[in-house]
Amino acid sequence: MAESPVVVAIDGPSGTGKSSTSKAVAVRLGLGYLDTGAQYRAMTWWMLTNGIDVDDPAAVAAASAKPSIVSGTDPQNPTITVDGTDVSAPIRGREVTAAVSAVSAVPEVRSRITELQRSLAAEAPGGIVVEGRDIGTTVLPDADVKIFLTASPEARAARRSAELKGKEAADLATTKEALARRDAADSGRKTSPLAKADDAVEVDTTELTLPQVIECVVTLVEEWKRRGR
């Protein structure tokens, strides 16, 4: 008999390893993968490209229904398009990163993107790993397994700097400050802030390698399956 789908929610601040872990867990367990940060980045890219003032919540709200954002959920090849254009590269740029917390704080943006996330999760045939900031609390409060990843600010800044080396790299202190600023904005917004769900398992990844974090999450999902779903 085919196994029923499992829905895994992975939340946490920036640079804690959500994307790397979620993708690898999805591949290991044969699940879909959804990067919800990419959807907020895609919305932000569209606002910037279309000359919308991202610091004007009313202007962002009024435009938020316009772009068509489509996410592909194959963990081996996650995709994101806006009005048919592949935006996977530009959404990672400095301009989008600096503006995304302002755009994602707008309630109309969140309700539109939350709707997309819920339909993708419901459509995933064998189950899905969804990563973000509010998946366990708001988007999928009934997720089967909920994880909240953390890591020290130093470890997160070091990881991000290593990742950006040779691209848009800034010094470690600047990177740490930028991460702290984004986390503060994401945790402090009124609508659906970054938060750990009461029933999420917190995993501090500061002293763990990426393969150890992946193993830990796979074990939690397998334990959940063994308990009889």
Ligand SMILES: Nc1ncnc2c1ncn2[C@@H]1O[C@H](COP(=O)(O)OP(=O)(O)OP(=O)(O)O)[C@@H](O)[C@H]1O
């Ligand atoms: N446990 C770990 N040890 C060392 N490096 C790690 C670990 N987990 C992730 N990394 C590395 O840290 C960087 C950031 O990881 P990742 O993009 O998965 O984090 P994230 O939580 O999704 O960040 P964001 O929310 O900003 O997208 C990547 O280069 C990744 O390879």
Ligand SMILES: Nc1ccn([C@@H]2O[C@H](COP(=O)(O)O)[C@@H](O)[C@H]2O)c(=O)n1
């Ligand atoms: N569930 C989520 C996911 C993301 N955001 C916002 O998007 C930004 C970018 O996320 P990354 O994971 O790609 O770094 C993030 O800083 C949040 O502002 C969100 O609000 N909810």
